Amino acid sequence: MAYRVVFLGEGRVGKTSLIMKYVKNVFTEKQESTTEAQNFEQRVKVDDSFVPLDIWDTAGQERYHSLGPIYYREAKGAILVYDITDIDSFVKVKKWVKELHAMVGTNIAIAICGNKIDREREKVVDLSEAEAYAASVGATHFTTSAKTGKGVQEAFTYVAREIKKRDKTGRNFSAGSGTGLKVGTRDEPKPSGSGCPC
Template sequence: MSSRPPNFTFKLVLLGDGRVGKTSLVLRYVNNVFSEKQEATVQASYLTKRVVAGGVPITLSIWDTAGQERFHALGPIYYRDADAALLVYDITDSDTFVRVKKWVKELQQMASKDIAMAIAANKSDLVRSKKYDTQEAESYATSIGAKLFVTSAKFGTGIDEVFHEIATRLLQKKKDSTEGLLPVPPRKGIIIVDDEPEQKPPPRCCS
């Protein structure tokens, strides 16, 4: 009977202003549903999604946090031990992008140093009739080692891509850290000491 590959579980937290569409993104991704009248999240909600990245089964534990200012102090509870953060802003509201930058600074100070980040410019369906500029957001994402994805929870565009990118990055980090724990083959010039005891005990002196 062949052994099954390990199932990795990663914690992902969504951060961003209220009403930027964090809950709609998660519900579209996990359950493939969308509601025009999505109620505001209170504190946080939790969903899981099983995906396969690079042939490896992965479970994403997704924490959708409240964006309202009165819940801001709860943020560290959810992101302190998170493996990844998806920062969401409303592509039609530049103030929500400024808020993303504040969240990133907070993550850099208080979250894990290895946290993987991605940015979603959401609600692209609202600006399909006019051009929108993502150049600043793209260069900012690059500066923090993240990628920018233009998404629409309403139309379901860009969502699978952003979550798949996060899952793939987390899996790669896991592989890298696991390989770092494997024994390193000896370099040339290093003497290998044989642990076996000597066959003949040394003679005793002055018996």
């Protein structure tokens, strides 16, 4: 059984793009906003074994926020994403962390990704501040780019390694192939109101 890992963050920060870069090594400049949860099963190589992850991509728009707990209630890991060119998206990460800890406790493995590092000239979030915040909540900070692939592998490997380290079930991790990939889609309950999901 795979460990659930949820991606959290505001809309348009690049959550889906990071996942697509990792599981399929593709990047789409005009990635559509996520309006229904999608999950990807991937085995991540950690040292000499593979850790099975069930990676959940969720919608980040405000009107979908209340649906978050449905998906991360049983999570063992989380990757929180913000856009380095958008200070508000970093502030919102702090709210996601509090909600996550309240729902699943503090033993969850968390990586915080400052995404779109390929646009560093437009950066408005201070890296040292972001790293200090991550450390203060028991997380590790990564700078990532779904476009170039920078930091993507490292973030996933970190979360898988932390989950493996914290696992108390005594399960054996397969040393077999890590190429398996299953993709699924889950219909999210529709939020109240109407309008563009973008």
